[in-house]
Amino acid sequence: MRLFYAIEFDEKTKDVLAEKQKALREKAVKGNFSLRDNLHLTLRFMGEVPQSDLPVLTGIQDAVSKRHGPFSLEFAEIGTFERGNSCIVWVGIKRNSELFELQQDLEREIAKSGFQPETRPYKPHITLAREFVPDGDLDKIIREMGLLNHKFDVKSISLMESTRINGKLTYLCTYRTDISK
Numbered sequence: 001m002r003l004f005y006a007i008e009f010d011e012k013t014k015d016v017l018a019e020k021q022k023a024l025r026e027k028a029v030k031g032n033f034s035l036r037d038n039l040h041l042t043l044r045f046m047g048e049v050p051q052s053d054l055p056v057l058t059g060i061q062d063a064v065s066k067r068h069g070p071f072s073l074e075f076a077e078i079g080t081f082e083r084g085n086s087c088i089v090w091v092g093i094k095r096n097s098e099l100f101e102l103q104q105d106l107e108r109e110i111a112k113s114g115f116q117p118e119t120r121p122y123k124p125h126i127t128l129a130r131e132f133v134p135d136g137d138l139d140k141i142i143r144e145m146g147l148l149n150h151k152f153d154v155k156s157i158s159l160m161e162s163t164r165i166n167g168k169l170t171y172l173c174t175y176r177t178d179i180s181k
C-alpha cells in the first residue's frame with residue numbers, strides 16, 4: 001500500500017483552493033491539476049508499506065492524536081518548485097507551531113517504530129498542479145493570482161492510501177482520528 005498521513009480539508013477549503021486552480025488553469029499551456037477531492041496537506045509520506053504494518057501505523061496515529069488538540073491554519077503564498085521544463089505549483093501554509101509540533105511528534109513516533117526516518121525538512125504545501133507550463137511569465141502569473149485569505153480548522157488527522165480506481169488517482173482515507181487533547 002502507498003500510504004501517507006495527511007490533514008483532510010472541509011468543502012469550503014476545497015472550494016477556495018479549486019477557485020485558485022481555475023485561475024491557474026486559464027494561464028496554463030499544460031498542467032496536471034490535482035483533483036478537487038484529492039486536495040490535502042501531507043504530514044508525512046510513508047511510501048510503499050506492507051498491509052501488515054497497518055496496525056502499527058494506526059497505533060502511532062492513536063498515540064499522537066491524543067497528545068494534540070484542534071488548531072487553525074491559514075494559507076500563505078502560492079509558490080513553485082521547478083522541475084525541468086515545467087513546475088509544481090503549490091499553496092503554502094503560514095508558520096504554525098501547532099502544526100509543526102504535531103508533525104514532529106508523528107515523525108518521532110514513526111522513527112521509534114523502526115521506519116526509515118525522514119531526513120528532509122518538512123515544507124507544508126498543498127499541490128495545485130504538477131507539470132505546469134505557464135502561458136507567459138511564470139512569476140507574473142503567480143503574482144497576479146494574489147493571496148488566499150482563508151483560515152480553516154484542523155480537528156483530525158488521516159492515514160491516506162494513494163491508489164488508482166479505474167485509472168484515476170484516488171486518495172482514500174484508511175483511518176481518521178480526532179486530535180482531541
Ligand code: 2AM
Nearest residue numbers: 004040041042044045088125126127162
Ligand atoms: P506532493 O503533493 O508534493 O507531490 C500523496 O502523493 C502525497 O504524498 C502528496 O502530498 C505528495 O506530495 C506526497 N509525496 C509523494 N511522494 C513523496 C515523496 N517521495 N516524498 C515526500 N512526499 C511525497
